[in-house]
Amino acid sequence: MKYWKIIWQGMIPANPVFVLALGLCSTLAVTLKVENAFFMAVMVGITTIFSSVVVAVLRYRIPFRFRLLSYMLIVVTAVISVEQLLRAFFPDMARALGPYVGLIVTNCVVMGRLEAFASSHRPLESFFDALGVSLGYLIVLMSISGIRELLGNGTLWGLKVVPDFYIACRVFNSPPGAFIVFAALLFVVNWLRSVAKRDS
Numbered sequence: 001m002k003y004w005k006i007i008w009q010g011m012i013p014a015n016p017v018f019v020l021a022l023g024l025c026s027t028l029a030v031t032l033k034v035e036n037a038f039f040m041a042v043m044v045g046i047t048t049i050f051s052s053v054v055v056a057v058l059r060y061r062i063p064f065r066f067r068l069l070s071y072m073l074i075v076v077t078a079v080i081s082v083e084q085l086l087r088a089f090f091p092d093m094a095r096a097l098g099p100y101v102g103l104i105v106t107n108c109v110v111m112g113r114l115e116a117f118a119s120s121h122r123p124l125e126s127f128f129d130a131l132g133v134s135l136g137y138l139i140v141l142m143s144i145s146g147i148r149e150l151l152g153n154g155t156l157w158g159l160k161v162v163p164d165f166y167i168a169c170r171v172f173n174s175p176p177g178a179f180i181v182f183a184a185l186l187f188v189v190n191w192l193r194s195v196a197k198r199d200s
Contacts, residue, residue, distance in 0.1 A: 010132025022108035028178040037145035045134030052118040056126035
């Protein structure tokens with residue numbers, strides 16, 4: 001039950017994007033297609049979980065004044081590893097994501113969890129915290145990319161899912177379309193939070 005609460009906290013109440021507003025650049029940049037968003041979320045998740053566990057294990061051995069540098073080195077190691085795996089097994093996706101994979105190193109979602117949680121908790125707790133945050137990040141990316149790809153192209157994961165008479169709204173394939181979808185989802189999330197708070 002304790003660990004489920006940690007996962008739930010990272011997924012919904014402390015969602016890294018909708019609640020904490022972290023990692024917005026990469027979130028909006030890779031959500032043109034569901035496939036791209038999924039792979040980015042998986043890579044961020046693996047990086048977050050690996051880095052959180054390592055930092056939690058080494059939390060008493062990392063000097064406070066060098067903690068951010070140490071976190072960065074740990075994150076870089078994880079990012080290089082997942083990037084090489086992506087290039088080996090999914091080369092087309094590696095080319096599609098391009099420079100955005102490297103930006104995981106400076107993603108506030110990853111660094112935020114290391115500083116706020118992993119540096120002061122045990123490895124198992126840090127694992128579940130990172131898992132919850134990663135799932136929350138996945139939910140956000142899949143939500144935004146699903147709406148953008150559906151409305152902008154009439155497809156989901158590259159498969160056509162709308163009738164032939166549907167006319168794609170190309171604005172959702174542009175950067176402004178990403179902001180429109182994000183703003184709409186953020187409004188819904190805040191409205192649901194206010195309703196839940198009022199009823200509690």
